[in-house]
Amino acid sequence: MTHTIEPIGTVHSCFKELFGIPRQPGLVKAARGWIEFYPPFNRAEAFTGLEGISHLWVTFVFHKSLNNETSLTVRPPRKEGKRMGVFATRAPNRPNQIGQSVVELERIETRNGKVTLHIKGLDLVEGTPVIDIKPYIPYVDSIPDAHGGFAHLAPEQRLQVSFSDEANRQVDLFEKQHPQLRQLISDILQYDPRPVYVRKLANKKQFGFFLYDLDVKVEIVDKGMVQVSNVVFSVQGTEHACSAP
């Protein structure tokens, strides 16, 4: 049985590239985005009853992994390179490339009869195709005493994050456009977004990533400590940038 899927909408995200995206939803609460729906799925009647719901399941396609050949085993970042079965992980490169993320529903916006959902705590890259939206139902979905597996505890906060004077001034300016920007950068960095092999490169003292329409530059100042050195408006960021409609 082959089953065909057509996206019902698209994610617009503060994350413009894969690097820097938290490894699970909810870890970085200041991560914001919105979902645009395609007709006929953008009509208000399809969302009746969603008012007052705090969290949503977003089902989506890992579209950035679509061209990779799927393997039965993967090397999750928290296993420091050790191979695991793909079904024991949530790796994006997996059979059928379908993902599910729980996100906070910040606001439902209806404009000219078209619905947009504003979401928080997402781990989704700009342009992610959305295939379904469902309410989170705590009495079913919340199993706090579920256990087992290598990733059942939250990751440790690996890095201490500071901002240079220059970066602090820049962030103050950009926060008018992008609320909680300092918090967002700080939370992304504390979980150390670098792949394991990059962390091991002693001579690699700088890295950067795009957030909204910004280019964020980071320096490793000591073991376990990073400093945000520079946050500038970026043409590359702009090309893929989005603001809420």
Added chain:
Amino acid sequence: MTHTIEPIGTVHSCFKELFGIPRQPGLVKAARGWIEFYPPFNRAEAFTGLEGISHLWVTFVFHKSLNNETSLTVRPPRKEGKRMGVFATRAPNRPNQIGQSVVELERIETRNGKVTLHIKGLDLVEGTPVIDIKPYIPYVDSIPDAHGGFAHLAPEQRLQVSFSDEANRQVDLFEKQHPQLRQLISDILQYDPRPVYVRKLANKKQFGFFLYDLDVKVEIVDKGMVQVSNVVFSVQGTEHACSAP
């Protein structure tokens, strides 16, 4: 963007038909089944690391709803016929027909190099096509204080369930083959599996459903009270029956 999905396996379930299936996973903990995987996804390496994990997400296709035309609104059973937006519910007849269920992982079985997962608390019908398996990660997935929506509280136990002497004797016999059968029947009935319109039919005093290879007959004895009158081996059940391999 059209995306094509190929099932990686199939659910074999105590539920042989849609009627009687709990409306969410986890409600009926004695509901058992197993997942058969197709090659190459049945190889042990794809499951390395799943040992000791208590709960799984099963992503699947609502294959019994595939021929229905999808509507933007649905009438969920708990709203007594009132229309809701499909994205504010978990109704099976929805755009893209993809479902997700959290189930308890009872046991991983490897025989002749082929893996089978034995699961509990399922709400899936026999033959459901499986498209993905992922570990449940409590620090991400468990949000006990999520709120809102008409279905955020567990359904009340609507019906008081008893067994006739005859049914009790029959269940004793069948429990050797199907552990916790009495519990299973009882839990299914207490949430009242009947659709709203059937509940309102005053002259409809009997109903039945198939479980495993059994035909379960039920009588309404009073308002809010049902009695299991008869549990017999059934050819119809057998045709679709499965036992764990």
